[in-house]
Amino acid sequence: xxxxxxxxxxxxxxxxxxxxxxxxxxxxxxxxxxxxxxxxxxxxxxxxxxxxxxxxxxxxxxxxxxxxxxxxxxxxxxxxxxxxxxxxxxxxxxxxxxxxxxxxxxxxxxxxxxxxxxxxxxxxxxxxxxxxxxxxxxxxxxxxxxxxxxxxxxxxxxxxxxxxxxxxxxxxxxxxxxxxxxxxxxxxxxxxxxxxxxxxxxxxxxxxxxxxxxxxxxxxxxxxxxxxxxxxxxxxxxxxxxxxxxxxxxxxxxxxxxxxxxxxxxxxxxxxxxxxxxxxxxxxxxxxxxxxxxxxxxxxxxxxxxxxxxxxxxxxxxxxxxxxxxxx
Amino acid sequence: xxxxxxxxxxxxxxxxxxxxxxxxxxxxxxxxxxxxxxxxxxxxxxxxxxxxxxxxxxxxxxxxxxxxxxxxxxxxxxxxxxxxxxxxxxxxxxxxxxxxxxxxxxxxxxxxxxxxxxxxxxxxxxxxxxxxxxxxxxxxxxxxxxxxxxxxxxxxxxxxxxxxxxxxxxxxxxxxxxxxxxxxxxxxxxxxxxxxxxxxxxxxxxxxxxxxxxxxxxxxxxxxxxxxxxxxxxxxxxxxxxxxxxxxxxxxxxxxxxxxxxxxxxxxxxxxxxxxxxxxxxxxxxxxxxxxxxxxxxxxxxxxxxxxxxxxxxxxxxxxxxxxxxxxxxxxxxxxxxxxxxxxxxxxxxxxxxxxxxxxxxxxxxxxxxxxxxxxxxxxxxxxxxxxxxxxxxxxxxxxxxxxxxxxxxxxxxxxxxxxxxxxxxxxxxxxxxxxxxxxxxx
Numbered sequence: 001x002x003x004x005x006x007x008x009x010x011x012x013x014x015x016x017x018x019x020x021x022x023x024x025x026x027x028x029x030x031x032x033x034x035x036x037x038x039x040x041x042x043x044x045x046x047x048x049x050x051x052x053x054x055x056x057x058x059x060x061x062x063x064x065x066x067x068x069x070x071x072x073x074x075x076x077x078x079x080x081x082x083x084x085x086x087x088x089x090x091x092x093x094x095x096x097x098x099x100x101x102x103x104x105x106x107x108x109x110x111x112x113x114x115x116x117x118x119x120x121x122x123x124x125x126x127x128x129x130x131x132x133x134x135x136x137x138x139x140x141x142x143x144x145x146x147x148x149x150x151x152x153x154x155x156x157x158x159x160x161x162x163x164x165x166x167x168x169x170x171x172x173x174x175x176x177x178x179x180x181x182x183x184x185x186x187x188x189x190x191x192x193x194x195x196x197x198x199x200x201x202x203x204x205x206x207x208x209x210x211x212x213x214x215x216x217x218x219x220x221x222x223x224x225x226x227x228x229x230x231x232x233x234x235x236x237x238x239x240x241x242x243x244x245x246x247x248x249x250x251x252x253x254x255x256x257x258x259x260x261x262x263x264x265x266x267x268x269x270x271x272x273x274x275x276x277x278x279x280x281x282x283x284x285x286x287x288x289x290x291x292x293x294x295x296x297x298x299x300x301x302x303x304x305x306x307x308x309x310x311x312x313x314x315x316x317x318x319x320x321x322x323x324x325x326x327x328x
Numbered sequence: 329x330x331x332x333x334x335x336x337x338x339x340x341x342x343x344x345x346x347x348x349x350x351x352x353x354x355x356x357x358x359x360x361x362x363x364x365x366x367x368x369x370x371x372x373x374x375x376x377x378x379x380x381x382x383x384x385x386x387x388x389x390x391x392x393x394x395x396x397x398x399x400x401x402x403x404x405x406x407x408x409x410x411x412x413x414x415x416x417x418x419x420x421x422x423x424x425x426x427x428x429x430x431x432x433x434x435x436x437x438x439x440x441x442x443x444x445x446x447x448x449x450x451x452x453x454x455x456x457x458x459x460x461x462x463x464x465x466x467x468x469x470x471x472x473x474x475x476x477x478x479x480x481x482x483x484x485x486x487x488x489x490x491x492x493x494x495x496x497x498x499x500x501x502x503x504x505x506x507x508x509x510x511x512x513x514x515x516x517x518x519x520x521x522x523x524x525x526x527x528x529x530x531x532x533x534x535x536x537x538x539x540x541x542x543x544x545x546x547x548x549x550x551x552x553x554x555x556x557x558x559x560x561x562x563x564x565x566x567x568x569x570x571x572x573x574x575x576x577x578x579x580x581x582x583x584x585x586x587x588x589x590x591x592x593x594x595x596x597x598x599x600x601x602x603x604x605x606x607x608x609x610x611x612x613x614x615x616x617x618x619x620x621x622x623x624x625x626x627x628x629x630x631x632x633x634x635x636x637x638x639x640x641x642x643x644x645x646x647x648x649x650x651x652x653x654x655x656x657x658x659x660x661x662x663x664x665x666x667x668x669x670x671x672x673x674x675x676x677x678x679x680x681x682x683x684x685x686x687x688x689x690x691x692x693x694x695x696x697x698x699x700x701x702x703x704x705x706x707x708x709x710x711x712x713x714x715x716x717x718x719x720x721x722x723x724x725x726x727x728x729x730x731x732x733x734x735x736x737x738x739x740x741x742x743x744x745x746x747x748x749x750x751x752x753x754x755x756x757x758x759x760x761x762x763x764x765x766x767x768x769x770x771x
Contacts, residue, residue: 069437069728070437070439070725072413072416072417072438073416073419073439075417088769094769095762095766095769096765096766096769163587163590164590165585165587184586184587184589184590184743184747187589187743187747188743188744188746188747189747272534272592272593273592274534274536274592274736276743277740288736291413291732293733293769294729298769
């Protein structure tokens, strides 16, 4: 969007203007031209409101209504229930609330595993490619492939790999003599780990990309100086790389957290629409429980709770990291 | 240079704004005055492309006869319900569409479809033209139909003749105890590597709609009433017994490959049957046509009615199937009701009924569609079942919730059975009670 803000290129105070241009600029810069940058931003703002805020507002509105199949063609006429939907969803003794709570904890575990897994792999890859060597460009491109593949193509391939009888994973494990009988990966408890592996595989190139960009901003002299002082690679990582990456990491962890917690396509495609309890991530759970019972009001209430939770976590995280940032 | 940047920026902004405008304006292909109607057909044959090849020439004929242009879209069956719900919510959808006939009453309740009153029915030849059994699955009893039957089918038992002969089974099973005994004989290790590679029965354990169909059939055989009025009775003893019987095939009886618990699509099931990895499958009539694609003929496989309980369960009803099939409905928001009605008339005409049902291996839903092609063994069994051993799924608005809630619970039971232990009847009952509560929380 930055392209359509003309003030940045033409009217920034730092630009050395010729006297003639500058005089003309002053004449036009009065009240008349102030609105122009905003006018250019308007289409983007309108789209932003349309795409992001309207659905959120509609979702919040729907969460207060009892919307079932009788009203979906005119849902705004559905009877108002106030907090009724939230009461059902948060009643953890009832079947709906119990299932939601279970899905919430599965998602927390999934996020923890995927976040750390993707970060470690991405960091390792970024470190490995930090110094220039022949073939580095090729490897960089190669590492980005999982991130560039369309979600459906990537995940459906994993689904084939994880199949019990004809899947490549069990075949490989069998050839290596690691298993006697074929385990299940798409149903039962292993489904959780299958899902984590796929999500890490999809997510780590993103961590790699951001960390690599961050590392390029660290001047090489710092490393040279430290090696003269006798610091080995491990010490350099601890004392130079990680501290200098901390601001990059702050953003990276938050973005990855939000992405992973909300992940829909991985479980939905991997399990063919019906996630097993061990892999029942919250966004798929909300989708299924609202379509399964045709109760869109309940589904909206769950979505609103999810939104509140993620906002709260993000706010706390930002507040915490900002404070530690000031202290240091 | 700067001028160029600005020009690019302007173009980009204009394009973004333009995209917004077209996004808002799209999707209303059926505005009034525009003769073109949109038709959503469900995937009936082996692929979406194959369906297009079957339907497009027929649609061209219709356009030639009436001048009404039809835009065809074939929808995968797994996406159909979601697509219909989305179309209903937004009010922007097709003009004419296919629905699974078991959802008739549920979708009727959304009010999204045109009701077929006497006057409208007269335009397609009147109520009497349609088969009474098929007409039972077109909407809630006592209301004008919300859809009309297009293709009719039933569940049947398909068995591999060669494997039966090799196992020394002289005649196909008529009761479930014979069925399990025969399946045991078929379940074996054919290449002596210590692993079973041929199984008595193949099933799509992870397909919730398939599972729900069997909850209904076996539950009804055990005397279950799925709904009492509008109150769900999923935890009825008969239903629990029926689900337990289905699960035992995977668990206690051990006649199903546990891997089938992760199977969602029918193609994999048919491949297993065609390659002799499964000796029997329980599938709907159109399967006969699809098996032809695997070079199987009635010399290779036989078709018999779904087995009965033995001994008969007190209070149970001996059914072999529900009335299965695909209906056609007209979307209320159509801008061309007349063209849409003409198109439904065309699809339900005797000639098209013969052609389409012959191609898909299903039964016509009108009395005047007659052809020797419908006398195959598969369809003879289907007709017999529909005549005497089939009831429609409950025609009430909550029906689709039965399919999703109970079906998903059963797929989850199947997974538990395959990965560990078969859930006992008490566990099934408590899950079904939870499903009842979920439905009631939402109504």
